[in-house]
Amino acid sequence: MAAKQETAAAVRSVEQYKYGFVTDIESEKAPKGLSEDIIRFISAKKNEPEWMLEWRLKAYRYWLALGDEEPKWAKLNYPKIDYQDSYYYAAPKQKLASMDEVDPKLLETYKKLGIPLAEQAVLAGVAVDAVFDSVSVATTYKKKLEEMGVIFKPISEAVHSHPELVKKYLGSVVPYTDNFFAALNSAVFTDGSFVYIPKGLRCPMELSTYFRINEKNTGQFERTLIIADEGAYVSYLEGCTAPQRDENQLHAAVVELITLDDAEIKYSTVQNWYPGDAEGKGGIYNFVTKRGACRGKNSKIMWTQVETGSAITWKYPSCILQGDNSVGEFYSVAITNNHQQADTGTKMIHLGANTRSKIISKGISAGKADNTYRGLVRIGPRADGARNYTQCDSLLIGDKCGAHTVPYIESRNPTAQTEHEATTSKISEDQLFYCQQRGMTEEEAVSLIVNGFCREVLQTLPMEFAVEAQKLVGISLEGSVG
Amino acid sequence: MALLEIKNLHVSVGGKKILNGISLALNAGEVHAIMGPNGTGKSTLSNVIAGRDGYDVTEGQVLLDGQDILAMEADERARAGVFLAFQYPVEIPGVTTSAFLKTAINAKRRAEGKPEIDAMEFLKLVKAKQKLLSMPDDMIKRALNVGFSGGEKKRAEVLQMTLLEPRVAILDETDSGLDIDALKIVSEGVNTLRGPDRTFLIITHYQRLLNYIVPDHVHVLVGGRVVASGGKELAEQLEAEGYARYLSAA
Numbered sequence: 001m002a003a004k005q006e007t008a009a010a011v012r013s014v015e016q017y018k019y020g021f022v023t024d025i026e027s028e029k030a031p032k033g034l035s036e037d038i039i040r041f042i043s044a045k046k047n048e049p050e051w052m053l054e055w056r057l058k059a060y061r062y063w064l065a066l067g068d069e070e071p072k073w074a075k076l077n078y079p080k081i082d083y084q085d086s087y088y089y090a091a092p093k094q095k096l097a098s099m100d101e102v103d104p105k106l107l108e109t110y111k112k113l114g115i116p117l118a119e120q121a122v123l124a125g126v127a128v129d130a131v132f133d134s135v136s137v138a139t140t141y142k143k144k145l146e147e148m149g150v151i152f153k154p155i156s157e158a159v160h161s162h163p164e165l166v167k168k169y170l171g172s173v174v175p176y177t178d179n180f181f182a183a184l185n186s187a188v189f190t191d192g193s194f195v196y197i198p199k200g201l202r203c204p205m206e207l208s209t210y211f212r213i214n215e216k217n218t219g220q221f222e223r224t225l226i227i228a229d230e231g232a233y234v235s236y237l238e239g240c241t242a243p244q245r246d247e248n249q250l251h252a253a254v255v256e257l258i259t260l261d262d263a264e265i266k267y268s269t270v271q272n273w274y275p276g277d278a279e280g281k282g283g284i285y286n287f288v289t290k291r292g293a294c295r296g297k298n299s300k301i302m303w304t305q306v307e308t309g310s311a312i313t314w315k316y317p318s319c320i321l322q323g324d325n326s327v328g329e330f331y332s333v334a335i336t337n338n339h340q341q342a343d344t345g346t347k348m349i350h351l352g353a354n355t356r357s358k359i360i361s362k363g364i365s366a367g368k369a370d371n372t373y374r375g376l377v378r379i380g381p382r383a384d385g386a387r388n389y390t391q392c393d394s395l396l397i398g399d400k401c402g403a404h405t406v407p408y409i410e411s412r413n414p415t416a417q418t419e420h421e422a423t424t425s426k427i428s429e430d431q432l433f434y435c436q437q438r439g440m441t442e443e444e445a446v447s448l449i450v451n452g453f454c455r456e457v458l459q460t461l462p463m464e465f466a467v468e469a470q471k472l473v474g475i476s477l478e479g480s481v482g
Numbered sequence: 483m484a485l486l487e488i489k490n491l492h493v494s495v496g497g498k499k500i501l502n503g504i505s506l507a508l509n510a511g512e513v514h515a516i517m518g519p520n521g522t523g524k525s526t527l528s529n530v531i532a533g534r535d536g537y538d539v540t541e542g543q544v545l546l547d548g549q550d551i552l553a554m555e556a557d558e559r560a561r562a563g564v565f566l567a568f569q570y571p572v573e574i575p576g577v578t579t580s581a582f583l584k585t586a587i588n589a590k591r592r593a594e595g596k597p598e599i600d601a602m603e604f605l606k607l608v609k610a611k612q613k614l615l616s617m618p619d620d621m622i623k624r625a626l627n628v629g630f631s632g633g634e635k636k637r638a639e640v641l642q643m644t645l646l647e648p649r650v651a652i653l654d655e656t657d658s659g660l661d662i663d664a665l666k667i668v669s670e671g672v673n674t675l676r677g678p679d680r681t682f683l684i685i686t687h688y689q690r691l692l693n694y695i696v697p698d699h700v701h702v703l704v705g706g707r708v709v710a711s712g713g714k715e716l717a718e719q720l721e722a723e724g725y726a727r728y729l730s731a732a
Contacts, residue, residue, distance in 0.1 A: 433534050434572040436557040437565070438582075438642065439589035445557075448585055452576030452625065 030089035036060065039187055042089050046156050046190075049163065059176035059186030070180050070287075071314075074343035075372045075404060078248075078285065078312055086250060088188045088221070145205075149198035152207055155223055158194035165196055169227055173256040173293045173320070181252040181287040181314075185221045189254070192222035197232035197263075206462050208237040224255040228263035230296065235266040237465055248276075248311060252287045261296030261323065266304070268461050269317075270469050273309035275476070278367075280339030283311025290317035291347075294326035294355075302329040303346065304460045306469045308476040311340060316374065318347035321355035321383075328357040331457040333469075335450075335476050336369030336401070345375035345406075350383040350416070359390040362454045365401035366480035372404040377418055379411040386416040394424040395453050397446065397480045447474030483548050485510040485681045486531075486650045491542035493523075493530050493706075500526045502706040503542070508650070508681040515684045515692055515717060518703035519725045524685045525569060527703070528654045531683075532566040533559045546650065561593040565648030567639040569655040573627040579638065580622040583608060583645060590646055611644045615671050632659030640671045651675065652683045657691040669694030689721035704728045 030041050039060050043053040068083070145152050151162060159166050176186035197203050228234055238255075251273065257265050267290075276283025286309075292301035303317035313336075319328025330346040348357035357377065365371040377388045394403035409418050427449050435445035451458065451473050458466050458473075484507035493501040500523045508514050518524055530537050531544055533556035543550045551559050574582065588598045599607075608622060615637050627635050636656055643651055653672070657665055672682070672695050684695060692700070692714065700716040701708045702725070709728045710716065 428572075429535065430572045431574055433556060434568065434574070435582075435586075436555070437532050437560050437568075438586035438646070439557055439560040439593070440585055441557050441589070442555075444585060444589065448577055448582065449574060452574055452581075455576040 029087050032087055033084040034060075034086075034088060034188065038088055042188060042190060045089065046159070048156075048159060051163075051167065052159055055171070055176075056187050059183050060188075062176055063180065063183035063187055066180055066183065074314055074374070075370060075406075076312055076314060076341050076343050078341075081248075081250060081285065083184075089190055145203075148201060148203075150201065150203055151194065151196040153194055155192045155194040155225060156190075158225075162194075162196070165227065166194070166225070169225055169256065169258055170223075171256075173258060173291050174254050174289050179289060182254050182289045185223060185252050185254045185289070189221045189223035192224045192253070193226075194224075195226040195234060195236065197228045197234045199229045200231040202232070203234040206235045206237050208239070220249075220251045220253070222253045224253070225258075226256070226265055226267070227258045228260065228265050228299075230260045231262045232260075233264045233266075235462060236268070237462060238267070238269045239272070239465075239468075248283060248285055250285050250287070251310075253289070255288070255290040255317075257290075257292030257301055259292070259294050259296060259299035259301055259323075259326075262298045263296060264300040264302075265292065266302045267292070267317070268465055269303075269305040269307075270461075270465055270472065271305065271307045271309050271313070272472055272476075274311075275309050275338070275340050276311040278338045280311070280368075283340070284309065285312045286310040286315065287312075288315040290315065291320065292318070292328070293320045294323050294328060294352075296326070297323040297352070298325045299323050300327040300329070302327075302331070302460070304331040304457065305333070305344075306454075306458070306461070306472065307332070307334040307342060307344060308472045310342075313340075313342040313344050315344045316346055318349070319357065320349045320351065321357065321386075322351045323355075324352040325354045325356075326352055327355070330357075330359045330361070331460045332361045332373075333364070333454045333457045333473070334362070334371055334373075335364045335473065336366070336371045337476055337480055338367040338369060340367075340369045342370070343372040343374055345373045347376040347378070348388060350377075350379045350386040350388070350413075353383060354385045355383055356386070357388045359388070359392075360456055361390075361392045362457055363392070363394045363403055363405075364397070364450055364453065364477070365394065365403045366397035366477055368400045370402045370404070372406060374406045376408040376410070378408075379413050379416040379418070381412045383413050384415050386413060388416075388418040390418070390420045392420075392422040393453070394422075395450065396424065396426045397477065443474070443478055446477050446480060450474075450477060484508055484545075485547065486683075487543075487545040487548075488527075488531070489543040489545065491527075491530070491544065492540045493526055494538050494540055495526070495536065500537075500706050501530070504703075504706070504708055506701065506708065508683060510649075510681055511676075511678045512698045513676065513682040513684065513695065514699045514701065515686060515697040516701050516703050517686060517689075517717060517720055519729065520687075522703045523706040524703055525654055526706075528566055528652045528683070528685055531559075531650075531652060532556060532564060557589070560648075561590060563649030565643055565646055565651045567636075567643055567651070567653045567656050569658065571627045571630075571635040571639055573625070575625055575628055577626050578623055579626045580608070582626045583622065583642065586642065587645060607645065608641075611641055614644065614674065615641055616667050617641065633661065633664040636660055636668060637664070637671075640668050644671055644675060647675070647680075649679060650681055650683070652685070654685045655687065656684075657686055657688065665691065666694060689717045692717045702728055 030038055039056050174182050176183045259265055273284035294301055301319050307313050321328050328348050334342045334344050336342045361373045363371040363373055373392045379386045392405045396403055405422050407420055431449055432445050451470050458469055461469055486508040488504055488506045491501055491504040516524055539552055544552050584604055617637055697714055700712055702710040
């Protein structure tokens with residue numbers, strides 16, 4: 001039985017990554033490698049103002065001074081990355097005025113991804129800022145949002161149209177000195193989304209960006225900046241897929257969120273980058289810095305992530321709870337199969353009084369994969385009455401995978417309360433047999449049981465995302481039992 | 483041809499012989515009861531028919547419509563119409579009873595080449611069956627078997643059986659842990675399923691259940707062998723006399 005299933009799984013893994021197609025569009029690339037000249041090239045391509053170029057160059061010099069030394073503390077194993085062997089700028093050659101002018105092949109790509117770009121976007125009530133490699137191709141629903149005072153556009157445009165906002169907030173949550181990958185991103189980022197929700201507005205639709213890496217040997221370095229002004233609310237969805245390739249590709253994004261008084265941002269991610277094949281060949285290296293600052297009192301930031309893809313995931317969506325009574329939440333499902341490695345978690349930094357945070361992490365490990373939850377809850381001396389609740393559950397499938405939990409708790413305030421709960425379990429033979437006796441295949445049974453295990457997290461996703469996520473949970477574990 | 487035929491079945495677990503050549507023929511429309519003391523292989527028999535791992539069939543066959551099913555996976559057998567109501571139903575945290583039922587129903591429908599069940603149709607169907615078993619509507623919102631009482635678990639098993647409408651229904655000690663009211667309700671649920679296209683294999687310690695689900699045939703299992711077969715009066719005789727005479731013979 002085992003041998004039969006392994007063979008079937010191997011065949012499937014070749015076929016199963018359904019987003020593994022490449023769009024053949026002539027693209028405009030900067031020469032390979034990284035230097036001040038390349039950064040000037042990127043900045044010039046974007047027609048950026050001097051201050052933006054200066055910022056990039058400072059970031060680049062800082063990154064150079066770090067001497068090619070990536071953070072080493074994560075439980076991840078990968079060969080040395082040659083940063084000179086990658087392209088840092090690739091853009092489709094055409095400039096587009098409207099959707100009609102979009103290359104049909106490009107639209108075909110989006111279709112395969114299931115992105116409702118044109119009419120569907122309107123019907124679905126989703127505005128999509130689609131990032132194709134580095135340049136935003138089309139931004140839908142822009143007008144309607146504009147009328148309400150919402151700014152939702154590629155960050156490369158916001159640099160020109162709203163320089164005061166970009167200047168004020170860019171790098172204010174994740175400075176370029178934050179870490180190796182944030183420095184790299186700050187130097188070379190090519191595009192990403194910019195969102196500003198004006199005072200008192202509850203954004204009536206979910207804003208959504210699909211990131212997609214297309215060009216061969218292209219790193220993707222998108223930069224997202226979301227600001228919710230006083231009393232504003234926005235729910236933002238981010239979905240990721242990438243074509244299937246033998247070589248590893250680097251993805252180093254930065255996302256910064258800012259909430260002012262009484263504002264709320266809900267940021268949901270379904271990350272399904274190519275994980276590599278069953279033998280661990282290829283796949284995306286995902287080194288991402290995501291952080292939100294609850295600057296205002298009573299503000300709230302909620303991260304939900306479903307991480308099923310990438311060969312390597314290094315990602316800690318965090319909250320800095322500055323404002324009194326502010327709330328940070330982190331809900332995570334991380335699934336690793338075959339040779340995938342994930343080191344992910346969050347940091348909740350309590351600075352203001354009565355700040356609260358909640359961490360729900362579900363790690364699922366199968367095949368020969370390693371899955372680590374790494375988290376920090378830090379309570380500062382002024383954070384009277386701060387509270388944290390952390391729950392970390394791990395589920396193991398098979399006996400060659402690993403689950404690790406590394407929680408740090410630092411409290412400098414005697415009135416604070418922190419709670420931590422952790423469990424590790426396996427899918428039992430009894431559960432599998434029970435489901436199979438009801439006619440479900442082994443794979444359906446695993447998918448059902450794992451979805452049950454993750455339910456608390458999946459429930460926090462917006463409806464249309466939740467359905468996709470549930471399916472992904474099943475797909476990414478195919479062939480994991482046998 | 484019998485709907486389910488067990489031919490000279492020998493089974494061992496971890497090298498220890500549990501079943502020593504069992505032969506039974508269950509025709510469509512019949513209800514068979516298997517009685518016997520603890521540790522005589524009753525649950526082994528039901529697990530082997532359902533296809534659970536960990537049992538070595540050293541000899542014999544299990545035929546469904548004349549086809550040997552022993553090489554089939556458990557899920558294939560289930561889709562072919564074999565259902566086992568578990569003695570100890572398994573908890574599946576986070577999976578609502580509703581989601582579980584729908585997945586099971588759709589697995590069966592897919593095998594039959596039918597489209598997935600419509601959400602409204604599903605709710606209607608489940609509600610009707612729940613009513614039959616005196617189950618509260620909101621029970622399907624709870625995680626399957628998690629925190630269920632013994633009686634609730636057994637009812638949930640019978641609910642699944644009535645929804646999946648199997649051709650061969652095996653009830654493994656479904657009466658254990660049930661009070662008399664629950665026993666009546668569960669029996670009623672089983673009786674409504676009795677019909678010309680279906681056969682039941684009811685495993686029990688006690689004659690009590692057989693007052694409500696009246697069997698056509700009763701078999702006594704001792705030491706991994708069928709030592710006696712008869713009509714429903716055999717169950718009454720066992721109730722009065724116990725298994726002593728069969729145990730000494732074995």
